[in-house]
Amino acid sequence: MKKFYVFVMAIVCFAATQEVKAQCNGVKGPNLLGAKGTFSTPFITVNNASANCTANGNHTYSPTSNIGNALTGCTTGTGSMLPCSDYVYSADNNGLKPEGRYSIVKNIGDANGGNCLHGSFRGKDHTGDGGYFMAVNGAPNSNTSPIFYKIKTIPVCIGATYEFSAWVLNMLPGNNSSANPGSEPNISFRVNGTVIGTSGPIAYTNTATWVKVGGSFVATTSTVDLEVINATAVASGNDLGLDDISINLCGSSIAVSPAAITGTNNTSFCEGADLSVNFTVTDATRSNKWYQRQLSINGGANYVNVGLPAQASFAANNTYTVTTVLGVVTSLMNGWKYRLVVAPS
Incomplete structure (x- = not known):
């Protein structure tokens, strides 16, 4: 059985509006004053x-x-x-x-x-x-x-x-x-x-x-x-x-973990595996409630949106989870990259 590599990523969109504390909870952008x-x-x-x-x-x-x-x-x-x-x-x-x-x-x-x-x-x-x-x-x-x-x-x-x-x-x-x-x-x-x-x-x-x-x-x-x-x-x-x-x-921190891997091999991202992943967004400010799934099939040179943007609801612990279904892994998907972009609007 061949093993292929499917990359799962997460980013915070700093181009959109976000929130901060005296100490940032999550990803901190650069100093705008330089x-x-x-x-x-x-x-x-x-x-x-x-x-x-x-x-x-x-x-x-x-x-x-x-x-x-x-x-x-x-x-x-x-x-x-x-x-x-x-x-x-x-x-x-x-x-x-x-x-x-x-x-x-x-x-x-x-x-x-x-x-x-x-x-x-x-x-x-x-x-x-x-x-x-x-x-x-x-x-x-x-x-x-x-x-x-x-x-x-x-x-x-x-x-x-x-x-x-x-x-x-x-x-x-x-x-x-x-x-x-x-x-x-x-x-x-x-x-x-x-x-x-x-x-x-x-x-x-x-x-x-x-x-x-x-x-x-x-x-x-x-x-x-x-x-x-x-x-x-x-x-x-x-x-x-x-x-x-x-x-x-300041932006949110986003953790990525497999939600479920089923099929012929349930421990690796291998051909034939039926794969889905969880993106867990943590944001103490609860400002980054909008998310967009994206996919690159050329190694990350370009990304396209998968579906429409959606709005999530934060749980009591300031998190929400987005599950992305990748489906059955094939050789065509080798090197594909998936990511989640979050922003306040």
């Missing part, structure tokens, strides 16, 4: 006019090309999809000592000492791609706009849910005399003016420690304006790093 959220090239370029002590190459915390240029999106108008800050950019000696200042830096301090931007701060890029992070000396909201980072007009799908998150660093070491309880950084995430998540105090640690925080939202407009803002009114302390700011689309 280098604009990771503070990486090609978006961030080197500031060759920064103070010599910030990037003189003499120390691990002042390597060459250590300072990136300012975020300029606020001056280019709505629709630019370029980030900016309401804080004042600095690349000067002691440039981060005044509150309400920020810089774009690779390494602001480590076990060997602190960069001259602010000698007490510690931390380096979180992404690990040789890029930068945003270093901020937070100011009381009564004196300064609370907006650390904002970017406008990001395209989204109405009805989808997204994760808006960032990695945050408390740059002031826990053994510093200013590291007092109640003075920790605390940030919120705002979408179209509405707060969708708050980090809570980012604890002081003796070694620089990045923490991921975020929130989720359901898109009600075709574009969104995103902001990371100050959520504390303290002055002393409230010194933070931001990196890997992300907005991600």
